[in-house]
Amino acid sequence: xxxxxxxxxxxxxxxxxxxxxxxxxxxxxxxxxxxxxxxxxxxxxxxxxxxxxxxxxxxxxxxxxxxxxxxxxxxxxxxxxxxxxxxxxxxxxxxxxxxxxxxxxxxxxxxxxxxxxxxxxxxxxxxxxxxxxxx
Amino acid sequence: xxxxxxxxxxxxxxxxxxxxxxxxxxxxxxxxxxxxxxxxxxxxxxxxxxxxxxxxxxxxxxxxxxxxxxxxxxxxxxxxxxxxxxxxxxxxxxxxxxxxxxxxxxxxxxxxxxxxxxxxxxxxxxxxxxxxxxxxxxxxxxxxxxxxxxxxxxxxxxxxxxxxxxxxxxxxxxxxxxxxxxxxxxxxxxxxxxxxxxxxxxxxxxxxxxxxxxxxxxxxxxxxxxxxxxxxxxxxxxxxxxxxxxxxxxxxxxxxxxxxxxxxxxxxxxxxxxxxxxxxxxxxxxxxxxxxxxxxxxxxxxxxxxxxxxxxxxxxxxxxxxxxxxxxxxxxxxxxxxxxxxxxxxxxxxxxxxxxxxxxxxxxxxxxxxxxxxxxxxxxxxxxxxxxxxxxxxxxxxxxx
Numbered sequence: 001x002x003x004x005x006x007x008x009x010x011x012x013x014x015x016x017x018x019x020x021x022x023x024x025x026x027x028x029x030x031x032x033x034x035x036x037x038x039x040x041x042x043x044x045x046x047x048x049x050x051x052x053x054x055x056x057x058x059x060x061x062x063x064x065x066x067x068x069x070x071x072x073x074x075x076x077x078x079x080x081x082x083x084x085x086x087x088x089x090x091x092x093x094x095x096x097x098x099x100x101x102x103x104x105x106x107x108x109x110x111x112x113x114x115x116x117x118x119x120x121x122x123x124x125x126x127x128x129x130x131x132x133x134x135x
Numbered sequence: 136x137x138x139x140x141x142x143x144x145x146x147x148x149x150x151x152x153x154x155x156x157x158x159x160x161x162x163x164x165x166x167x168x169x170x171x172x173x174x175x176x177x178x179x180x181x182x183x184x185x186x187x188x189x190x191x192x193x194x195x196x197x198x199x200x201x202x203x204x205x206x207x208x209x210x211x212x213x214x215x216x217x218x219x220x221x222x223x224x225x226x227x228x229x230x231x232x233x234x235x236x237x238x239x240x241x242x243x244x245x246x247x248x249x250x251x252x253x254x255x256x257x258x259x260x261x262x263x264x265x266x267x268x269x270x271x272x273x274x275x276x277x278x279x280x281x282x283x284x285x286x287x288x289x290x291x292x293x294x295x296x297x298x299x300x301x302x303x304x305x306x307x308x309x310x311x312x313x314x315x316x317x318x319x320x321x322x323x324x325x326x327x328x329x330x331x332x333x334x335x336x337x338x339x340x341x342x343x344x345x346x347x348x349x350x351x352x353x354x355x356x357x358x359x360x361x362x363x364x365x366x367x368x369x370x371x372x373x374x375x376x377x378x379x380x381x382x383x384x385x386x387x388x389x390x391x392x393x394x395x396x397x398x399x400x401x402x403x404x405x406x407x408x409x410x411x412x413x414x415x416x417x418x419x420x421x422x423x424x425x426x427x428x429x430x431x432x433x434x435x436x437x438x439x440x441x442x443x444x445x446x447x448x449x450x451x452x453x454x455x456x457x458x459x460x461x462x463x464x465x466x467x468x469x470x471x472x473x474x475x476x477x478x479x480x481x482x483x484x485x486x487x488x489x490x491x492x493x494x495x496x497x498x499x500x501x502x503x504x505x506x507x508x509x510x511x512x513x514x515x516x517x518x519x520x521x522x523x524x525x526x527x528x529x530x531x532x533x534x535x536x
Contacts, residue, residue: 005270005333018277034291055199055206090206090297095305095432 029106034089036107038118039080041126042071043101046078050093050102058086059093062119069129073099079123084116151179154492158187162265162496165506167480169487169495176491181484188506196470201227201439204467206297208457211472212505213294214254215450217246219457220299222448223470225380226459227301229444231436239303239428240382245419246289246298247448248412252323253282254451255405255412258503259330262402265496266343271333278326285319288312302430313420320420324413331406344399348486348498351396358482361475362453363408364502366392367400374449388415398501405503439465450475452503476505 020027029035039050041064051059061078064070070077080093094102103125110116151172158166166187172180192211196204208223209216221243228235235243260275283293290296291306298304308316334340350360355368365372373390375383391407393400441463447456453475462468479502487498 005274005337008274009270030287030291032291033287034297053200053202055203088206088210088295088297089292090295091291091305092202092206092297092432098433 027108029108031106032104033106033108034091035105036084036110036118036121037091037094037102037104038082038121039125040101040103041068041074041079041122043099044074044079044122045099045101046074046076047098048078048080049096049098050080053092053096055090055092056086056088058083058088064123067129068123069127071126080118081122082118084110084118156495163499163504163506164261165504167504167506169499171487171492171495173492176493178487178490178492178495181487181495183481183484185481185506193470193472197467200465201461201467202301202435204470205299205301208470208472209295209297209299212474214257214505215250215452215455216294217243217250217290217296217298218448218450218455219472220297221247221381222446222455222457223459224299224301225448226444226446226457227439229446230439230442230459230461231301233302233436235303235430236426236428237382237424238307238426239430241386241419241423242289242304242308242428243299244382244386245416246286246296246304248415248419249282249286249289250296251412251451252409252416253279253286254503255409256282256327258500259334259402259405262344262398262497262500263340265500266340268337268339271330271337275330278323278330281319281323285316288315288319300430300432301435303428305429305432307428308420308423313423317417317420320413320416324410327406327409327413334402334406341399343494343497344397344402344501345395346397346399347490347494348398348401348501349396350483350486354485358485359478360453360482361478362450362503363401363404364453364479364483366390367404368396369394372454374447374454378447378449380446380448382419386415386418398497401501437465439463452476452505453479474505476503480504480506 046061048061051061059080059082062081064074064077064079082093091104094100094104151174154171154173156169156171157163158168163169168182168184168187170182170184171178172182192207196207199207205220205224205227209220211219256275256279260272260279263269263275264272286296287293289306289308289312290298298306350364350368352368352370354360355365355370360368361372369392371390371392374380375388376390388411391404391411393404393407395403439461441461443458443460445456445458447454449455455475456473458469458471459467460469480499483502487495490498
């Protein structure tokens with residue numbers, strides 16, 4: 001009987017499965033794999049180049065809400081919001097940014113039932129302005 | 136008295152059964168309709184009907200800028216995304232008159248050869264799955280994952296590399312990554328040798344592959360089939376050797392051909408190319424030229440002169456060509472894509488004839504079909520088709536007249 005895979009199959013029965021039990025065990029990705037990225041608003045100058053160059057139209061420029069300390073270089077007070085469901089993770093925005101404002105991570109676990117956007121992550125990079133006492 | 140009447144018409148009533156395979160079918164992994172006409176178990180005619188997966192990428196490329204298109208054309212096909220991007224980027228480089236540095240050329244070839252390895256491993260695994268050898272499929276897919284890891288180390292993502300850029304590549308390699316990829320290649324080569332042995336020795340695989348789906352070299356030429364399908368019939372066509380684009384003029388490799396002409400020969404050609412690709416990757420990693428490879432994407436030219444260019448590349452499935460026309464605006468005037476699957480699938484309906492119904496999926500898989508690749512240039516005009524089919528009902532009505 002010429003069953004060429006038999007030896008390997010028998011070995012496989014008594015060894016651990018090679019598949020990763022994903023939610024319990026994290027898949028090991030490279031440190032520099034292209035994962036979730038967001039703009040550092042200390043560096044962002046609001047030039048909108050990332051939104052223009054994005055091949056998936058995943059980036060929308062939004063006004064920075066009141067109550068944040070915005071650097072003077074960002075005169076228009078706008079910042080990019082990445083829609084992670086539209087994003088194709090090509091990192092064109094990262095490489096085209098004139099001030100290298102994007103913070104890149106290898107985070108790949110982005111499945112969610114809510115909206116996945118970079119709004120909160122980006123706004124957390126700048127300090128909130130002190131609330132002036134009224135009167 | 137016997138009266139002889141001269142016959143004026145021959146009416147053939149075909150005793151065939153029409154079997155639709157697809158658009159959704161367990162044997163096909165992508166939507167495509169193979170309309171089989173069977174006489175008993177024997178195939179007498181096959182209609183290949185496409186158009187279930189049309190996405191309008193050529194039009195989308197006209198609506199987006201040259202640089203955005205690099206990422207859009209990569210999405211034509213998931214398996215061969217770097218070859219698509221490479222072909223488009225080289226066409227754009229011709230318009231811009233930009234030459235990438237030597238190190239970038241080597242890295243481009245490395246990415247494309249890694250892609251060829253995982254693409255060939257995939258289709259060989261699918262071949263095993265379709266003949267019913269699921270165990271082999273599982274093992275091959277497990278080992279394909281090592282190659283995906285190598286691609287992740289090189290480009291930053293398992294599948295969608297987004298590695299090509301006008302004037303170079305988008306990531307460089309350091310010595311640690313070189314070592315890791317070499318290690319993976321050694322591991323994969325050992326496994327591929329084992330699978331080659333399985334394909335050569337296994338009774339099931341031999342019975343299903345040998346002598347099935349024979350394509351004569353004259354048919355390959357007359358139907359303009361490309362890639363491993365042509366090479367398995369002894370036609371030595373390989374754009375890497377014919378065009379010598381990127382760094383293929385410096386990297387040694389052989390064009391693998393086989394004279395078997397059947398499914399088995401096509402599998403053997405893919406195995407031969409796997410070993411060639413692994414050796415090429417090894418050569419690149421040990422002979423990587425020094426220098427810059429990554430262009431500053433912020434300083435790339437923004438103005439595109441008017442002109443047109445034509446680039447060709449050897450995808451894992453055969454010759455892939457891009458025609459890019461620029462009118463001097465920031466968007467291409469026209470992007471025409473001709474993929475290898477289009478030639479191989481639409482033109483190959485003759486290969487199924489006189490085989491059994493059960494052999495259809497395996498012949499189809501031996502062409503390495505990529506449906507999403509080919510869903511764009513085919514228009515089947517049913518109205519102007521010259522063959523007219525007459526039903527039995529019509530025929531009986533004629534008789535009444």
